[in-house]
Amino acid sequence: MSNTSDASAKKGRPTPKRKEAQSKRIVSSLAPASTKEEKKRARQQTRASRNATRAAYLRGEESALPHRxxxxxxxxxxxxxxxxxxxxxxxxxxxxxxxxxxxxxxxxxxxxxxxxxxxxxxxxxxxxxxxxxxxxxxxxxxxxxxxxxxxxxxxxxxxxxxxxxxxxxxxxxxxxxx
Incomplete structure (x- = not known):
């Protein structure tokens, strides 16, 4: 009725060292979320939308004006x-x-x-x-x-x-x- 047989069973691989486990976690968290091309495209879209908003503001369109x-x-x-x-x-x-x-x-x-x-x-x-x-x-x-x-x-x-x-x-x- 005890779990000693389960605890003594081998898992088939050695326990990883702390250094290896931490480096594996850091590498996976630092992986880029997107490629350079996607980031460049996102920057261009942001710039284009910002320019369109500024042009609307300069024209005096009510939707683009600040609260003041x-x-x-x-x-x-x-x-x-x-x-x-x-x-x-x-x-x-x-x-x-x-x-x-x-x-x-x-x-x-x-x-x-x-x-x-x-x-x-x-x-x-x-x-x-x-x-x-x-x-x-x-x-x-x-x-x-x-x-x-x-x-x-x-x-x-x-x-x-x-x-x-x-x-x-x-x-x-x-x-x-x-």
């Missing part, structure tokens, strides 16, 4: 901003010119450049306030009941970007009606 850009109110804000020119668009190039003027050791050029920079900054801020008021008024009239929280800042920040660098790309040209 989605919705009809945000689209209206983008159209309001893109339909007009603002001094904020030129702020970065003006800052670059001021930087170049500050290189010259002429104090009048340096002070003049700084004065121009502050004047443009102040003008951009005032323009942003008026733009924000216009955006909130338009959104309230076209989408009653929609919250206007953050839309003014969203529009002002978009208006301070150079037109070519805005994303999603502008749908309207400057001067078009929104």
């Amino acid at each position: 850009d989605k919705g009809p109110a945000r689209k209206l804000v983008r159209n309001i901003v893109d339909s007009r020119k603002s001094i904020g668009e030129y702020f970065l190039p003006i800052i670059f010119v001021v930087l170049l003027l500050s290189i010259f050791p002429v104090a009048a050029l340096q002070y003049g450049g700084i004065a121009i920079m502050y004047a443009v900054l102040l003008t951009a801020l005032v323009d942003g306030i008026f733009l924000s008021l216009k955006i909130n008024r338009e959104v309230r009239s076209r989408f009653p009941g929609t919250s206007t929280k953050g839309l003014g800042l969203y529009g002002w920040l978009r208006s301070t970007q150079m037109r070519r660098l805005r994303t999603p790309h502008p749908q309207l040209k400057a001067g078009d009606s929104f």
Whole structure:
């Protein structure tokens, strides 16, 4: 009734050494899941889908937009901003010119450049306030009941970007009606 006969029976092969057993486990776990060609094909498919999504985002398709850009109110804000020119668009190039003027050791050029920079900054801020008021008024009239929280800042920040660098790309040209 005891299992001594089963325990003393030989299994027909020697017990593997610990080193051999561990190396066998490691080799099987490190085996590549796929071939190089499959990985290359997967990378190409991922790249193609990423490029298609980015192109849709740049075109302004609603399905490809991130949460901060989605919705009809945000689209209206983008159209309001893109339909007009603002001094904020030129702020970065003006800052670059001021930087170049500050290189010259002429104090009048340096002070003049700084004065121009502050004047443009102040003008951009005032323009942003008026733009924000216009955006909130338009959104309230076209989408009653929609919250206007953050839309003014969203529009002002978009208006301070150079037109070519805005994303999603502008749908309207400057001067078009929104």
